[in-house]
Amino acid sequence: MKQTGTLYLLPNTISDGGWQNSIPDGVRDQALPIRHFIVENIRTARRYLRKIGFNTDFNEVQFFELNKHTLEQDIPQFLQALKANLDMAIISESGLPCVADPGNIVVALAQQQNIRVVPLVGPSSILMSLMASGFNGQNFAFVGYLPIDNGQKLKALKQLERKIFSENQTQIFIEAPYRNQKLFEFIVQHSQSNVKMCIAKEINGPKEWIKTKTIGEWKKQKADIQKYNTIFLLYK
């Protein structure tokens, strides 16, 4: 069988603090020799690489952009360097590649083609919020965004509530930051008052704030989360 390169999955920081708080030295060292990257945004990916000490001239580096503008038929070509026995890395805009971002399309192709895929360690706001919530970490689900339409949002929220009780499963979700406050108020209005909600804001950054309260208690204390990166968690 022909020798292929390795596809590394390189995490990004999730806050403005120093990268040394979230990216292990050994992970940085594995990233530095790579010359072929798949990224969501070239400009911010370059800035991240410079921050962690990647000093190679960017003229000697190949970047492919994978985001909502990428045509599906272009994606298979991204893997050419791997087939030429060169290593590549996927970098996320924030946190872990392929978790709550589209990188998994490339990984699925790599797996189909028997290319070695190596995930590297980095920060996950989803799991860090789960750790700090006090909620069940032996059974949990991340469901992305709730529907925008209020009727559908209510239906989704009620389904999450059911799973908390019937499956003993922590439910984790996110919202576009400018809609955070509205979602917070929607949940407080429509959830059972004995359900617990954890609000995890600006994880790993200087404004980090993580609080768990019952819906009844949240009714009396507002959370200041508008336009901040926030994770919502529900449990009993």
Add this chain to the structure above:
Amino acid sequence: MKQTGTLYLLPNTISDGGWQNSIPDGVRDQALPIRHFIVENIRTARRYLRKIGFNTDFNEVQFFELNKHTLEQDIPQFLQALKANLDMAIISESGLPCVADPGNIVVALAQQQNIRVVPLVGPSSILMSLMASGFNGQNFAFVGYLPIDNGQKLKALKQLERKIFSENQTQIFIEAPYRNQKLFEFIVQHSQSNVKMCIAKEINGPKEWIKTKTIGEWKKQKADIQKYNTIFLLYK
């Protein structure tokens, strides 16, 4: 309000490789000044602390053990140092504290008592396997162990299959390492042949091996996972 200490959640390594591949320098630096720890096993926690450069005499360090032998009524006392305005840390035996381990009981108490909880970055075999699977990372669930009884195991497996298709949700689970091979064969025998399974073995270690195939393909290729740390993932 009385000033309290901070409860840090300190990840552990998940493989025998150097800790520099999985614990950021900045996380290590936050752990070194701490003198009060909640751990699953004192002996292995001490060994881990020495490995990352914790040089303080252990006679000056307080350890509480939190595991299946801990009496529930003893747990509230673990938080005394925090109330005396001293920082504490929970250390897991492997990976992230409070994810697939009992640390969340202490965090829930800390949240109730308005103690600041700070999650630190480290390796998660659950999310690293998800990243490398190529499966949906925008909607996923970790459900812990499947039931041991074969009838109940089959029922659980069929429920996971349904969620893959009806909720578009990746399903992640684990097994006691000495039962891995049996579970692999059970899944291959009972799942639809078009379902995809990712087997992620010894993540972050020298024997790391992560493969995604359809159940139909797994029928033709066995996975050598008996007694290895393994994560199982199912998706369409």
